[in-house]
Amino acid sequence: METRELVSEKTIGRLSLYRRLLSGLLAKGRQNIYSHELATLSGGTAPQVRRDLMAIGYSGSPSKGYEVADLSESINSFMDNPDGTRGIIVGAGNLGRAIMAYFEGRRPKLKIVAAFDNDPNKIGSEICNCPCCDMAYLKTTVAQMGISLGVITVPANRAQEVGDKLVDAGVTGILNFAPIRLHLPPNVYVEHVDLTTSMEKVAYFVQSNKDSDVAGA
Amino acid sequence: METRELVSEKTIGRLSLYRRLLSGLLAKGRQNIYSHELATLSGGTAPQVRRDLMAIGYSGSPSKGYEVADLSESINSFMDNPDGTRGIIVGAGNLGRAIMAYFEGRRPKLKIVAAFDNDPNKIGSEICNCPCCDMAYLKTTVAQMGISLGVITVPANRAQEVGDKLVDAGVTGILNFAPIRLHLPPNVYVEHVDLTTSMEKVAYFVQSNKDSDVAGA
Numbered sequence: 421m422e423t424r425e426l427v428s429e430k431t432i433g434r435l436s437l438y439r440r441l442l443s444g445l446l447a448k449g450r451q452n453i454y455s456h457e458l459a460t461l462s463g464g465t466a467p468q469v470r471r472d473l474m475a476i477g478y479s480g481s482p483s484k485g486y487e488v489a490d491l492s493e494s495i496n497s498f499m500d501n502p503d504g505t506r507g508i509i510v511g512a513g514n515l516g517r518a519i520m521a522y523f524e525g526r527r528p529k530l531k532i533v534a535a536f537d538n539d540p541n542k543i544g545s546e547i548c549n550c551p552c553c554d555m556a557y558l559k560t561t562v563a564q565m566g567i568s569l570g571v572i573t574v575p576a577n578r579a580q581e582v583g584d585k586l587v588d589a590g591v592t593g594i595l596n597f598a599p600i601r602l603h604l605p606p607n608v609y610v611e612h613v614d615l616t617t618s619m620e621k622v623a624y625f626v627q628s629n630k631d632s633d634v635a636g637a
Numbered sequence: 638m639e640t641r642e643l644v645s646e647k648t649i650g651r652l653s654l655y656r657r658l659l660s661g662l663l664a665k666g667r668q669n670i671y672s673h674e675l676a677t678l679s680g681g682t683a684p685q686v687r688r689d690l691m692a693i694g695y696s697g698s699p700s701k702g703y704e705v706a707d708l709s710e711s712i713n714s715f716m717d718n719p720d721g722t723r724g725i726i727v728g729a730g731n732l733g734r735a736i737m738a739y740f741e742g743r744r745p746k747l748k749i750v751a752a753f754d755n756d757p758n759k760i761g762s763e764i765c766n767c768p769c770c771d772m773a774y775l776k777t778t779v780a781q782m783g784i785s786l787g788v789i790t791v792p793a794n795r796a797q798e799v800g801d802k803l804v805d806a807g808v809t810g811i812l813n814f815a816p817i818r819l820h821l822p823p824n825v826y827v828e829h830v831d832l833t834t835s836m837e838k839v840a841y842f843v844q845s846n847k848d849s850d851v852a853g854a
Binding site: 568 | 646650653654657661678679680716717718722724731732735736738739740743744746785786788793794810811812816817826828830831832835836838839841842843844
């Protein structure tokens with residue numbers, strides 16, 4: 421268990437990418453891969469790939485590289501909870517429903533099992549094969565279904581309240597799409613995905629590119 | 638123009654967050670804010686807030702802090718293209734449609750103006766007040782409408798091809814949701830949003846939390 425805790429967030433992020441790349445290669449019948457190839461595909465460097473895989477106790481052979489199927493399986497058993505991880509999503513608007521559709525069936529060991537909303541028109545409906553439940557049942561559902569992960573797709577002004585409710589219910593990891601920093605206890609792992617910032621960064625650098633062209637002309 | 642180029646990606650990301658926070662404060666009638674308050678709201682530190690704002694040539698007063706409306710306006714004029722930025726989205730599936738719905742009307746100076754897909758059932762339809770067009774018209778549309786930004790929401794195995802087409806058409810900034818690293822010319826700014834990795838990181842650390850509890854028990 422100690423190995424798990426020594427592995428950094430960035431390494432975990434890259435392992436997640438490696439296994440998707442490996443799964444694509446497996447589907448094409450690929451048997452072996454060198455660290456420099458995995459580096460090219462993942463946009464990293466070969467020493468980094470080797471360090472990441474050593475961190476989970478995996479090493480390849482200098483002559484044949486890594487075995488694709490075996491490496492893929494090792495990453496799975498390192499990353500996945502053998503009993504599976506169950507998550508819920510709070511906020512069944514456009515974004516929430518898209519996230520549910522995106523993740524439906526994507527990973528066998530990671531499932532969103534229910535949505536929550538406070539809109540009476542949504543409560544009781546089914547979204548991507550999941551029930552949409554009343555926020556009033558959040559706490560009991562989390563306890564009964566063994567939910568550990570929450571996805572927040574409510575507007576910014578409701579996100580902190582929803583985060584507090586999720587934590588109070590027993591959730592220990594949150595994927596937050598609301599464009600606001602959540603203040604939660606340090607034992608809760610929070611990953612922010614800020615779509616507006618990502619889009620605005622691209623818009624800024626597009627404009628910046630144009631300015632440099634003009635300046636250089 | 639030189640100032641723009643000296644500002645880092647991370648600063649741009651934080652400026653994007655600051656202005657959303659400021660806009661929320663403005664709506665509540667707030668007139669002044671200190672750097673430490675903006676730091677608390679944005680999850681950063683006061684010296685970092687001050688450095689970020691100095692980078693765009695803005696400084697507050699030690700006694701009154703920053704003027705919310707004026708600072709907000711300064712960030713806008715620093716970040717936004719005065720003529721507006723027009724973007725398109727390629728891939729009108731669940732995720733693409735959600736992204737369009739999410740950004741519709743969100744920022745006056747940044748608009749998604751068309752979607753592209755190769756599904757005949759989608760081509761010719763309207764999504765969030767935008768036409769869904771045939772991929773065959775990508776290049777002419779980008780030129781005619783002065784598009785500089787592209788959002789990729791196609792599956793991983795089509796993303797590189799779509800990225801190449803966008804760049805060939807003249808797009809210089811890409812927001813890529815496909816879980817694959819794109820290989821594009823260095824003058825093209827690419828921002829990756831990897832929803833699967835974000836979700837899997839949360840799932841991993843949730844599990845890791847549980848292990849530590851067990852180990853500590």
